[in-house]
Amino acid sequence: MSDTQTLIENRPPSVAALFLERVAATPDAEAYRYPVPPASGEGPDDWKSLSWAQAAERVFAIAAGLIELGVQPEQRVALSSATRVEWILADLGILCAGAATTTVYPQTNAEESAFILSDSESKVLIAEDAAQLAKAREKRAELPELTHVVVIDGTGVDSSQDEGDWVLTLAELEKRGAAVLEKNPDLIKEKVAAITSDQLATLIYTSGTTGRPKGVRLPHDNWSYMAKATSATGLISAEDVQYLWLPLAHVFGKVLTSGQIDVGHVTAVDGRVDKIIENLPVVQPTYMAAVPRIFEKVYNGVAAKARAGGPAKYKIFQWAAGVAREYAKVSQDNFRRTGTASVPFGLGAKHKIADALVYSKLREAFGGNMRACVSGSAALAPDIGYFFAGAGVHILEGYGLTESSAASFVNPGEAYRTGTVGKPLPGTEVRIADDGEILLRGPGIMEGYHKLPDKTAEVLEQDGWFHTGDIGELSPDGYLKITDRKKDxxxxxxxxxxxxxxxxxxxxxxxxxxxxxxxxxxxxxxxxxxxxxxxxxxxxxxxxxxxxxxxxxxxxxxxxxxxxxxxxxxxxxxxxxxxxxxxxxxxxxxxxxxxxxxxxxxxxxxxxxxxxxxxxxxxxxxxxxxxx
Known part of the structure; x- marks a missing residue:
């Protein structure tokens, strides 16, 4: 058995257990970085840090606070917030309490939010602010199971209109939890030790294109596997700095927090999409995950800037873009055949000039330290992928679904191939059906759809093979190319x-x-x-x-x-x-x-x-x- 297989097969039962291991191993190392806007509202943000021990103090207080509110193992706690450090702390708090997180996008309207809260039978809602609280208040009569709403940012929240402690702030919840832990310091360790791998950890509702969203049941083992499998790829290390802006309500964002806990690197968290360009030079990340639309926007922005500089500047950009694509295609092709990413002398010379004129500025815009970006959720246009590859911003496409805990495939570092989603994660099996549909099997596959056994049976075979609904083809050496959605x-x-x-x-x-x-x-x-x-x-x-x-x-x-x-x-x-x-x-x-x-x-x-x-x-x- 290989070291990788041993690592994955001997995984702990939960990410909560992994988190405790991480805190014990590197308590004083930096875990999270997050922005604090200036009091005046003007000027740059001040970035603060939490060590693993400081994060644990808050996570354990949230977990104990939820237990004090009566939350039992596997009961659902909904989380409706944009991506921010408190989202991660709250999610870990829910998991360490043995409960399960129901994710809700903050953009979800009151009616659909109420459906998710009701269908998941969520007992507590952790809401970002007054706007998220207002949706729950509006539909409160339809939510008899919902006993409390915890508000992360209490600005403008008047809880006097609610009887008892139906509404409390996150700070108040943590204070309650801290008091519980004073009396019973080992409470959370005991709760985490009691978690079994098959217990429900996360309930993510897929944003269906038609009809009501379906709740995807992902047990603790899915995330423990994801953590070990992503670190086993060798794509992330303890020295990395991740910039995390993706919606954490989405499965792609969620998997990034699991891998980070396993390797113990720093994650800078800020979900404000309009701040990405401003934040990258400040954070100087070594890797970032994004969806193709972000890379398309950057490409369009660079092209528009060049065009605004006049015909000569735009001509240089177009020439450099062509060189980047040719360079990437030739070097990737040579790497595939010979194991070295060599290019002919003439192309290398052109690339050097283009680098000085165009590519170096592009890399600076990404913070200057970007080793690789991971792209998922939809297909990246190959020509845009080749452009970035040739410019030295390596985009590793990956593939997965909510039903497969996000990361089923990813391109392997230096050997990445633009236009493919790479190879399966260690421990994941793939086969292509007669009609071209991609089938997956492995520890990342969901338990099923929440309260929908018929829908589960439509996509999940008894022997564990999951029908993705995507059409694809495998190369002889195991690289997967997605051609389309079956239904599209x-x-x-x-x-x-x-x-x-x-x-x-x-x-x-x-x-x-x-x-x-x-x-x-x-x-x-x-x-x-x-x-x-x-x-x-x-x-x-x-x-x-x-x-x-x-x-x-x-x-x-x-x-x-x-x-x-x-x-x-x-x-x-x-x-x-x-x-x-x-x-x-x-x-x-x-x-x-x-x-x-x-x-x-x-x-x-x-x-x-x-x-x-x-x-x-x-x-x-x-x-x-x-x-x-």
């Missing part, structure tokens, strides 16, 4: 199958102004596209093209803008098979967003929602065609 594959009326994600990804690499694109064509005789533009990029272009001062809606409706995007669509079509080409397109009057329900909180496109909302535009594109 388009079959034209001419009988041709098209993977819309592939076409959409290609367009994002060609057009620097795109934010979102949806390719449509199921049962039609040609493909069309709905295109949403990136506001800062297109307004920058508009300013240079005689439309300064015009609103976003006016700019995207202008004939010059349609002509601009038409040029990129033609460029896209040159590289596609005839049946894949986009014959017509419409530019949307606004970008797609989470608030309108068109994107999931992890920024995935909800195709049925967008197609329903813009049905009139789709119908208009097919009006007058032979099928109309």
């Amino acid at each position: 594959l388009i079959k034209t009326s001419g009988g041709k199958y098209i993977a819309p994600a592939e076409v959409e990804g290609r367009f994002k690499a060609v057009c620097p102004y795109v934010s979102n694109i949806l390719v449509h064509g199921a049962d039609r005789n040609f493909c069309t596209a709905l295109i949403a533009l990136d506001e800062p990029s297109i307004l920058g272009w508009a300013k240079e093209n005689g439309m300064e001062g015009k609103s976003y809606a006016e700019v995207v409706a202008a004939p010059a803008t349609v002509e601009l995007i038409d040029g990129y669509v033609k460029q896209l079509n040159e590289g596609l098979q005839r049946w894949q080409t986009i014959k017509k397109f419409k530019i949307l009057p606004r970008d797609l967003d989470i608030e309108h329900g068109e994107l999931t909180p992890s920024l995935k496109l909800k195709r049925p929602v967008v197609e329903r909302e813009y049905k009139h535009l789709i119908d208009d594109m097919y009006a007058g065609s032979r099928e109309a």
